[in-house]
Amino acid sequence: MTKLASADGTLISYESIGTGPGIVVLGGGRVAGRGYRALAWYLADSFTVHLLDRDTRLAGYSIDRVCDDVITVMAETGSTRLFGHSSGGLVALETALRHPVEKLAAYEPAVSVNGGLPQDWLPAFEQAVADGRTLEALARQVKGLKVAGPFSELPLWLIKTMIAFTLRGERRQGYVDVLPRVPAEMREVLRLDSDGLRYRDTAAETLLLTGERGPAYLLNAAAVLNDVIPDSRLVELPGLTHDAPNDSAPAQVAQAMRDFFAA
Known part of the structure; x- marks a missing residue:
């Protein structure tokens, strides 16, 4: 590195x-x-x-x-x-x-x-990030931005469960490390609409x-x-x-x- x-x-x-x-x-x-x-x-x-x-x-x-x-x-x-x-x-x-x-x-x-990028999910996502609720934040992002195909249409609790099952070890730590800067980045994305x-x-x-x-x-x-x-x-x-x-x-x-x- x-x-x-x-x-x-x-x-x-x-x-x-x-x-x-x-x-x-x-x-x-x-x-x-x-x-x-x-x-x-x-x-x-x-x-x-x-x-x-x-x-x-x-x-x-x-x-x-x-x-x-x-x-x-x-x-x-x-x-x-x-x-x-x-x-x-x-x-x-x-x-x-x-x-x-x-x-x-x-x-x-x-x-x-x-105005095509969804943003109604952002306040709840930002609160989850601020509270340190990583799985909640990731699930709200996946569902809000519809970035996981049909998986994005599942209920929020089920998305959280599936993320918890698949996201482990170094891979999970990578998301934990990066997640705190995502809210500000999303605000910039929307500002540049x-x-x-x-x-x-x-x-x-x-x-x-x-x-x-x-x-x-x-x-x-x-x-x-x-x-x-x-x-x-x-x-x-x-x-x-x-x-x-x-x-x-x-x-x-x-x-x-x-x-x-x-x-």
Whole structure:
């Protein structure tokens, strides 16, 4: 694990896997960088994948500071390629507006278009985080954002039970470590709600990936982004859900990334 200081002096860290041109990976809002190790290993024969632990600030959170972190790692590693998942996709897009990025891939970026991103779940989620009720918070996020396909439609108590059964050890600790910064991040996502034209000046060659079973509002956002970003293409991956890059299908996502970044 490499540690370095960001522009405001905050200590940030990243893990590097593989050999070749660099790709900086920005995970979703509730997943630590180590949650993308499987994705990295599928790319490691051709690329050096840098898994960034995005933003550890619990005060003064802003998208500008997070983008500064990304730019710091890009400069340190000489990387000109970015991959972002969910809110990490939003950070990747915002970084590309501030810093030269050669190629940008994003899987279901958490961009709110015309108020499309759900927010009625957020107050109860924020309270659960403040109270340290990790399972409650995760269940409310899964159900509120509909990021787990049909699983998201189950009763809240059943989602909590299933999360408790599957989320153990280091994997659970990763969520515990990251969760306290998610409320501020979600507020930033909502603050950046737009009609999508904010990204029309994106200069990076852009690949927008979606899963066939992803949330409808994110699939719509990706389609809007594809229309407004000058050099972009949109690819839907059959059968995949929102958690494909870090959980259910890293191999399929890695293959789509490999083809794009190698071209």
